Amino acid sequence: MGAAVIESGEFKYLDEGIGEPMVILHGLFGALSNFQNVRKHFSKRFRVLTPMLPIYELPLKKTSAKEIAKHIKGFVDELSLDKVHLLGNSLGGHVALIFTKNHLERVASMTLTASSGLYENAFGNSFPRREDKEYIRNKVQVTFHDPKHATDELVEECFQAVNDRNKILRILSIAKSAIRHNMEDDLPAMNTPSCIIWGRNDIVTPPDVAELFQTKLPDSDLFWIDECGHAPMMEHPEEFNKILEGWYDERGIALV
Numbered sequence: 001m002g003a004a005v006i007e008s009g010e011f012k013y014l015d016e017g018i019g020e021p022m023v024i025l026h027g028l029f030g031a032l033s034n035f036q037n038v039r040k041h042f043s044k045r046f047r048v049l050t051p052m053l054p055i056y057e058l059p060l061k062k063t064s065a066k067e068i069a070k071h072i073k074g075f076v077d078e079l080s081l082d083k084v085h086l087l088g089n090s091l092g093g094h095v096a097l098i099f100t101k102n103h104l105e106r107v108a109s110m111t112l113t114a115s116s117g118l119y120e121n122a123f124g125n126s127f128p129r130r131e132d133k134e135y136i137r138n139k140v141q142v143t144f145h146d147p148k149h150a151t152d153e154l155v156e157e158c159f160q161a162v163n164d165r166n167k168i169l170r171i172l173s174i175a176k177s178a179i180r181h182n183m184e185d186d187l188p189a190m191n192t193p194s195c196i197i198w199g200r201n202d203i204v205t206p207p208d209v210a211e212l213f214q215t216k217l218p219d220s221d222l223f224w225i226d227e228c229g230h231a232p233m234m235e236h237p238e239e240f241n242k243i244l245e246g247w248y249d250e251r252g253i254a255l256v
Contacts, residue, residue, distance in 0.1 A: 003015070003016050003039075005032075005052070008078060009078065010054070010057075010071075010074070011051060011074070011075050011078055012051065012052040013049055013050055013051040013052065013075070014032055014039065014048070014049070014050040015047070015048075015049055016039055016043040016047070016048045016049075016050075017042070017043030017044065017045070017046055017047050017048050018047050019045060019046045019047050019254055019256075020046055020047065020083075020085060020108065020253075020254045021046065021047045021049055021079075021081045021083075021084045021085065022042060022046035022047065022048045022049065022084070022085040022086075022087060023049050023050075023051070023072070023075075023076070023081075023084045023085070023086055023087070024038065024039065024048065024049070024050040024087050024088075024092070025051070025053065025072070025086065025087065025088035025089070025091075025092030025093070025095050025096055026050070026052075026053060026089060026091075026092050027089045027090030027091045027092050027114075027231075028055065028090060028091040028171060028174060028175065028178075029140075029157075029158055029161065029171075030089060030090065030091075030092065031157070032050050032052065034089070034231065034233065034234055035050060035087075035089075035233055037233065037237035037238070037240075037241065038087070038233050038237065038240065038241060038244075041237075041241040041245070042241070042244075042245075044256070045245075045248070045254050045256050046085065046254055049075075049079070049084075051071075051072065051075050053068050053071070053072075053091075053092070053095070054068065054071050055068070055167075055170055055171070055174060056166060056167050056170055058071075058170070060169060060170060060173060063169075063170045063173040063174055063177075064173065064174060064177035064181075065091060065094045065095055065098060065116075065174060065177055065178050065181060066098055066177070066181065068091075068095050068174075069095045069098035069099045069102065072095060072099050073099060073102070073103060076103075076106060081106075082106070083105075083106055083107065083108040084106060084107060084108060085107075085108050085109045085110075085111070085253070085254070086099065086100065086107060086109070086110045086111065087110075087111040087113075087244075088110075088111070088112060088113070088115060089113045089114055089115070089231060089233060090114050090115065090116055090120075090204070090205070090230065090231075091116055091174065091178060092115075093112040093113065093114065093115020093116060093117060094115055094116040094117040094178050094181070094183075096110055096112065096115070097110075097112070097115065097117045097183050097186070097187075097190070098181075098183075100190050100192060101183070101186045101189070101190060104189070104190065104191075104192060107192045108192070108193075108253070109192060109193045109194070109195070109248075109251070109253055110190070110192055110193070110194045110195070111194070111195040111196075111197065111244060111247075112194065112195070112196050112197070112213060113196075113197045113198065113231075113232050113233060113240070114198060114199065114202055114204065114205045114229075114230045114231065114232065115205065115209075115213070116178045116179075116205060117178070117181070117182070117183040117213075118182060118183065118184055118205075118209050118212055118213065119182075119205065119206070119209050120175075120178060120179060120204060120205050121203065121204055121205075121206075133155070133159050136155060136158050136159045136162060137150060137155045139158070140154055140155050140158055142203055142204070142229070143204065143229055143230045143231055144229040144230070144231065144234075144235050145199065145201040145227050145228050145229040145235060146227070146229075146235065149231075149234060149235055184212070184216060187213070187216035187217050188216055188217075188218055190217055190218070191218045191219050192219065193219050193220075193251050193253070194213075194217045194219060194220035194221070195220070195221055195223070195243075195244060195247045196210055196213050196214055196217075196220055196221065196222045196223065197223050197225065197232055197240060197243055197244065198210035198222065198223070198224055198225070198232070199224075199225050199228030199229045199230060199231075199232050199235065199236075200224050200225065200226050200227070200228060201226075201227060201228055201229050202228070202229050202230045203229070203230070204229070204230040205230065207224075210222055210224075221247060223243045223247070225239055225240065225243070
């Protein structure tokens with residue numbers, strides 16, 4: 001679906017479909033294209049809004065998951081949305097959690113897939129070897145169970161990002177802020193319907209992270225996708241969509 005990016009003040013986003021608003025939140029190295037299949041599928045049921053997170057635009061001292069969640073609050077207000085259905089991958093899941101914690105009354109449902117917020121193994125404690133493309137390729141490959149998804153285009157995008165001083169400083173700032181900001185104690189108060197979709201082979205946010213999310217979120221359901229890593233909506237888009245569609249049906253959410 002070749003939707004055009006809309007620009008409104010500080011916000012850039014895709015706006016597809018009609019119905020109750022679904023807000024999709026991409027990850028740290030994510031892009032709008034990561035959710036292409038999800039957007040196409042669910043725009044038949046929702047008004048699917050996909051904002052570009054301001055990962056590289058915020059002042060360095062304000063580059064954090066918390067500040068990005070504030071940006072999303074501004075986005076929701078800008079579009080005069082009452083309640084939203086959140087869907088977040090990796091960092092995007094963390095942003096969804098922070099938004100939900102601070103604005104529970106504005107969240108109709110929340111879907112987390114490979115979300116940070118409890119534990120994440122990204123670059124570890126080492127500064128990424130920026131000039132070593134094979135190192136970057138390996139880092140991209142471990143995102144997926146099947147390394148074929150680490151395309152040359154995706155590797156090149158990540159390589160260019162980590163070799164841009166402005167971008168790498170912000171990438172590291174956000175990654176560190178996400179690791180420091182553990183939300184385990186906040187989860188029991190988030191009583192919104194929550195769908196957790198996880199890859200059984202995720203080594204960035206391992207399966208026990210998903211199990212802890214299910215234990216702590218009071219109204220949650222956990223679903224697994226086999227032979228799947230850190231980006232289920234990219235690696236197994238049809239299965240991901242089927243699981244989420246079934247969950248929405250079961251919960252009576254935005255029935256069509």
